[in-house]
Amino acid sequence: MVKTLLPTTAARSLSLLLLSFLFIAAGRHAVAAPTLTIYTYPSFVSEWGPGPAIKTSFEARCDCTLEFIALDSSVAILHRLRLEGESTRADLVLGLDANIMAEARKTGLLAPHGIDTSALELPINWQDDIFVPYDWGYFAFVYDTEQLTNPPSSLEALIDAPDDLKIILQDPRTSTPGLGFLLWMRHVYGDQAPEKWQALQDNILTVSKGWSDAYFSLFMNGEAPMVLSYSTSPAYHMAVDNTDRYQAVAFEEGHYLQVEVAALVRTSQQPALARQFLEFMLTPAFQQEIPLKNVMYPAIDLGQQVPDVFDRLIDPPETLYFQPETVADHRKQWIDEWLNATTR
Numbered sequence: 001m002v003k004t005l006l007p008t009t010a011a012r013s014l015s016l017l018l019l020s021f022l023f024i025a026a027g028r029h030a031v032a033a034p035t036l037t038i039y040t041y042p043s044f045v046s047e048w049g050p051g052p053a054i055k056t057s058f059e060a061r062c063d064c065t066l067e068f069i070a071l072d073s074s075v076a077i078l079h080r081l082r083l084e085g086e087s088t089r090a091d092l093v094l095g096l097d098a099n100i101m102a103e104a105r106k107t108g109l110l111a112p113h114g115i116d117t118s119a120l121e122l123p124i125n126w127q128d129d130i131f132v133p134y135d136w137g138y139f140a141f142v143y144d145t146e147q148l149t150n151p152p153s154s155l156e157a158l159i160d161a162p163d164d165l166k167i168i169l170q171d172p173r174t175s176t177p178g179l180g181f182l183l184w185m186r187h188v189y190g191d192q193a194p195e196k197w198q199a200l201q202d203n204i205l206t207v208s209k210g211w212s213d214a215y216f217s218l219f220m221n222g223e224a225p226m227v228l229s230y231s232t233s234p235a236y237h238m239a240v241d242n243t244d245r246y247q248a249v250a251f252e253e254g255h256y257l258q259v260e261v262a263a264l265v266r267t268s269q270q271p272a273l274a275r276q277f278l279e280f281m282l283t284p285a286f287q288q289e290i291p292l293k294n295v296m297y298p299a300i301d302l303g304q305q306v307p308d309v310f311d312r313l314i315d316p317p318e319t320l321y322f323q324p325e326t327v328a329d330h331r332k333q334w335i336d337e338w339l340n341a342t343t344r
Helices: 009-030 051-062 074-087 098-106 155-159 176-203 211-221 233-239 271-281 308-312 324-342
Strands: 035-040 065-070 092-097 132-144 167-170 204-208 226-230 246-249 255-265
Touching: 035 074, 035 271, 051 065, 051 271, 074 092, 074 098, 074 176, 092 098, 092 271, 098 176, 098 255, 098 324, 132 176, 132 211, 132 233, 132 271, 155 176, 167 176, 167 211, 176 204, 176 211, 176 226, 176 255, 176 324, 204 211, 211 226, 233 246, 233 308, 255 271
Parallel strands: 035 065, 035 092, 167 204, 167 226
Antiparallel strands: 092 255, 132 226, 132 246, 132 255
8 A cells, every 4th residue: 555645734834935935036037137228339339448347337236237239430320210210229329429419309219318417527518408428529630750740730731731741531421520520621611611621632541431440440550640530549549558659739720529428219118227327427437437448538527537648638729619500500511512622
C-alpha cells in the first residue's frame, strides 16, 4: 500500500509565502524601466563625446534607460523630425542650434519646456519657452601654426589673401558651421556678401558636407592650413593632445555666435522624464562634460571646473548674431545667393 504524505498546515503556509515572493519578484522584473529617446548628432554620442558619461549620470538618477539616436547633423535632426511627424520615436531633440530654431518651432512638433532657465550664462540674453541651451561657442578659422605663421586677422584679409592660401569650408545646406559662416559673411557684408563670396573662391580648397570630414579627414591630414571650425577647437588640442600647434585666429569684424539647444517633442510618451533631463542639462553634472568632450563653452557658470586652457582661447571683439526668425525668413535667399556666387 502506497502512502500519500499530506503537507501540514505550516508547510502549506510556507509554500504559499514562497510563491508570493516569487510572483512579486517576477512582477518587478516584468515592469521594464521607461526609455527616454533623444535624437542628437554623432560626435555627441561618440566614445570621446559627452554622451556616454551623461547617459551613465542621468540613468543613475532617473531609474530609466537613456537612448541616444545619432543623426548626421542638426539639420538632419530637423529633417528626421519633419519626416516622422507625430509618429516620431523621439522624446527630445538635442543638437539643434539657434539658426534653425524658428524652422523647428514652425513644425508644431515641439512643446514648452516649463523649466527654470535662470542659471543660463550666455553672451546674449536668452528667453525662450521651447528651446533650452546646453552649450555655446563662436565660429572661427583654426590654422596650423606649422604651415602658416601669419594668418589673416579679418574676413577682409582672408578674402584678399593670395590664391595659394587655401581654406576648407563646409556646405551651409548640410553643415552647422557651414551655415554659421554663411550668416557670418552676411552679417558683416550685408548685400555685398555675394560678391565677397566670389572674391573668396580662389582660396577655397573644398567645401565638405560636414565638419568632421573637413576637420579630421582634410585639415588634420595637412590638406590646407586653415579650416572653418570653432574658437574652442584649440582647447581640445591643448588639453588632450598636449599641443599648441592648432590655434584659432581672432577676426577684427567679430565672430558669429552658435548656441546649441534641446527641446521636448510634443508627442513624447515620457514628458515628465524629458523635462527631468532638460533640468539635468543645466546642472554641473551635465555641464562639466561639455568643455573638453563637446569642445564648447558650458551654458552655466562652472567656475573653476572649466579647464584652464579655455583662458587661452581667442576673445572675439564682437558677438555677431541674427535672431532665429531673421534666419528663417532669409535662409533660402542667402543660400541661393551663395550657390549663384560659388558656381559661376
